[in-house]
Amino acid sequence: MRFESVKYLEWFKTRGKVRIDLCPSGMKGFSLKKLNLNREELEISGKNIHGYQPLCQAIAARYKVREENVVTTFGTSHALFLVCGALIERGDRVIVEKPAYEPLLAVPMCMEANIIRIKRRFEKGYQVDLKEFESLLLPKTKLVILTNLHNPSGVFLSRSFLKDLAGIAQKKGVTVLIDEIYLEFLEGEETQSSFSLGENIVVISSLTKVYGLGGLRCGWILASSQLARKIRRIIDYIYVDGVFIGEQISAKVFCQLDLLNKKNKELVEQNKSKIKNFIQNEERLTWVEPAGGSVCFPRIREGLTGDRLAAVLQEKYRTSVVPGSFFEEAQHFRLGLGVPPLTFNRGLENIKKVLEGF
Ligand SMILES: Cc1ncc(COP(=O)(O)O)c(C=O)c1O
Numbered sequence: 422m423r424f425e426s427v428k429y430l431e432w433f434k435t436r437g438k439v440r441i442d443l444c445p446s447g448m449k450g451f452s453l454k455k456l457n458l459n460r461e462e463l464e465i466s467g468k469n470i471h472g473y474q475p476l477c478q479a480i481a482a483r484y485k486v487r488e489e490n491v492v493t494t495f496g497t498s499h500a501l502f503l504v505c506g507a508l509i510e511r512g513d514r515v516i517v518e519k520p521a522y523e524p525l526l527a528v529p530m531c532m533e534a535n536i537i538r539i540k541r542r543f544e545k546g547y548q549v550d551l552k553e554f555e556s557l558l559l560p561k562t563k564l565v566i567l568t569n570l571h572n573p574s575g576v577f578l579s580r581s582f583l584k585d586l587a588g589i590a591q592k593k594g595v596t597v598l599i600d601e602i603y604l605e606f607l608e609g610e611e612t613q614s615s616f617s618l619g620e621n622i623v624v625i626s627s628l629t630k631v632y633g634l635g636g637l638r639c640g641w642i643l644a645s646s647q648l649a650r651k652i653r654r655i656i657d658y659i660y661v662d663g664v665f666i667g668e669q670i671s672a673k674v675f676c677q678l679d680l681l682n683k684k685n686k687e688l689v690e691q692n693k694s695k696i697k698n699f700i701q702n703e704e705r706l707t708w709v710e711p712a713g714g715s716v717c718f719p720r721i722r723e724g725l726t727g728d729r730l731a732a733v734l735q736e737k738y739r740t741s742v743v744p745g746s747f748f749e750e751a752q753h754f755r756l757g758l759g760v761p762p763l764t765f766n767r768g769l770e771n772i773k774k775v776l777e778g779f
Pocket of ligand 1: 446495496497498499522568572600602626627628629635640
């Protein structure tokens with residue numbers, strides 16, 4: 422394995438002081454008190470070989486799968502690493518969406534996969550072209566990696582589309598890995614997890630973004646029982662069991678997810694309508710409107726790049742947005758929608774001031 426730096430995360434962790442932070446892609450989260458958890462009921466250690474059973478059961482029930490299809494992980498990042506570790510051998514072709522959240526690219530790369538990109542074009546509303554996808558399925562293709570909702574654009578891939586895509590991949594023996602960390606910002610039948618849409622679909626997710634509970638490191642993989650078994654064997658190389666107290670809290674939180682989601686969704690929808698209005702009245706900006714979720718990816722028409730905008734915002738106003746080049750599109754910048762309304766308003770005012778200066 423070869424570990425190059427993951428530039429976006431390095432940048433994110435070493436940014437200077439920020440006053441108005443529009444970078445985070447998730448929600449702020451809830452305190453233990455707000456979650457109404459009784460600390461007396463929590464224990465440091467307990468039975469959790471292959472995961473804490475009440476948590477595995479809660480995940481299985483929520484996503485309507487069998488417990489044997491669930492592997493609990495330390496967040497989606499860990500889930501990604503395990504799935505790639507289980508499936509990729511050196512020289513395998515792995516298709517990754519472009520633009521992409523960098524770790525989705527870095528992980529198969531560190532496993533010395535041959536990385537192929539499937540373009541999600543701004544002009545095509547960041548959807549995936551099925552014909553183009555099919556043409557990439559050459560021999561030695563092992564895996565395709567997509568996000569739904571898409572990070573950075575927030576665009577949604579429909580269930581019927583994913584079913585077709587998985588069907589095409591299945592014929593060539595290719596696994597489809599879908600990172601659904603943002604999906605539960607949407608509601609209804611159409612936005613259920615895609616796991617059941619094909620035998621070759623693997624889903625990864627966590628409580629990090631929609632629920633703002635990243636500190637719990639509660640993630641999971643939904644996979645065929647055979648792949649899940651293989652992943653459990655890899656886990657034996659890394660640790661014996663999980664963090665019991667965290668797993669206990671996560672299991673209790675699972676009963677409250679719909680309520681927490683409601684509160685968070687109100688905030689992102691409020692901020693989304695503000696940015697929509699802002700872009701409509703700002704001729705230097707355009708975007709593909711996100712289906713929902715906590716990120717969007719505006720494009721600057723001309724005269725300025727997303728990197729320059731981010732640099733000036735930081736320098737003059739201590740306001741932070743993600744430069745588009747971290748998502749391989751320098752004309753863009755990524756905005757987080759999960760921040761408090763006042764912070765969001767002030768951030769937009771500062772963006773306006775910088776745009777006016779160019
Ligand atoms: C698409 C995507 N997957 C995974 C992660 C990381 O997830 P976690 O904090 O659960 O490891 C992020 C964080 O930004 C993300 O955007």
